[in-house]
Amino acid sequence: MRTRFIVGNWKMNKTASEAVAFVRELTRQVTDCSGIQVGLTPPFTALHAVRETLGPASTFLLGAQNLYWEDTGAFTGEISGAMLKDLGCQFVLVGHSERRQQFGDQDAWTHKKVLAAIRQGLQPILCVGETLQDRDSGQTDVVIQRQLRAGLAGIGTPALEAVTIAYEPVWAIGTGRAASTEQAVPVHRMIRRTISELGGSDTGRRVRILYGGSVTQKNIADFLVSEEIDGALVGGACLEPTSFATLIQVAIGSHPTTA
Numbered sequence: 414m415r416t417r418f419i420v421g422n423w424k425m426n427k428t429a430s431e432a433v434a435f436v437r438e439l440t441r442q443v444t445d446c447s448g449i450q451v452g453l454t455p456p457f458t459a460l461h462a463v464r465e466t467l468g469p470a471s472t473f474l475l476g477a478q479n480l481y482w483e484d485t486g487a488f489t490g491e492i493s494g495a496m497l498k499d500l501g502c503q504f505v506l507v508g509h510s511e512r513r514q515q516f517g518d519q520d521a522w523t524h525k526k527v528l529a530a531i532r533q534g535l536q537p538i539l540c541v542g543e544t545l546q547d548r549d550s551g552q553t554d555v556v557i558q559r560q561l562r563a564g565l566a567g568i569g570t571p572a573l574e575a576v577t578i579a580y581e582p583v584w585a586i587g588t589g590r591a592a593s594t595e596q597a598v599p600v601h602r603m604i605r606r607t608i609s610e611l612g613g614s615d616t617g618r619r620v621r622i623l624y625g626g627s628v629t630q631k632n633i634a635d636f637l638v639s640e641e642i643d644g645a646l647v648g649g650a651c652l653e654p655t656s657f658a659t660l661i662q663v664a665i666g667s668h669p670t671t672a
């Protein structure tokens with residue numbers, strides 16, 4: 414049984430003091446994440462403050478939005494997995510489409526970042542997804558399989574089982590136009606088949622695959638009716654404590670009814 418995982422992707426939002434106020438309110442509204450995991454990814458500058466506010470025993474997991482693949486060295490402006498681990502992070506996003514499109518993160522880099530995360534004991538969430546052009550030209554599977562095979566190359570079990578995949582169609586991110594469950598489910602199945610090819614069918618069954626792209630408290634239940642969808646990576650709807658708390662409560666109460 415895969416534990417469902419709801420992750421808030423804060424992107425470049427909230428100062429450290431705004432982050433603390435947000436976390437205080439969120440943890441006032443959500444005192445128990447029973448049965449699911451919930452992750453927060455503040456910007457680097459707020460990680461320490463959020464860790465302190467959550468406390469060491471919090472049920473909320475702390476993650477970062479990116480990392481560099483070397484542990485230390487002359488890499489001006491970069492943050493290593495070792496530094497994130499030291500701040501109390503438990504997971505890290507890798508290869509988000511905004512990184513790929515605006516900051517040049519290529520498949521070869523996502524691979525090194527996934528390896529660095531695993532080396533540091535951070536759970537990587539590898540983000541994959543097609544553009545509208547890819548989808549319209551029938552390239553969705555080709556593009557996503559390339560992202561998966563490159564990002565996960567040579568990673569055997571059990572390390573592969575620590576990886577979570579986030580399927581995020583680029584056309585659905587920040588657009589208010591979420592994929593339908595009927596669009597997402599076949600892609601989730603294809604991702605799981607690819608993971609099974611890479612790491613065997615047991616690993617394929619254990620890896621979590623999240624959906625991301627315009628998920629809100631209103632549509633989260635539509636995704637979680639499918640047992641193919643193990644949770645969500647949520648951008649815009651995670652920034653306000655009451656809407657994110659509602660989304661979490663809906664997720665806690667949602668159980669798969671279809672394959």
Ligand code: PGA
Nearest residue numbers: 586587626627647648649
């Ligand atoms: P969105 O972002 O929920 O605002 O579409 C999702 C993401 O980029 O992870």
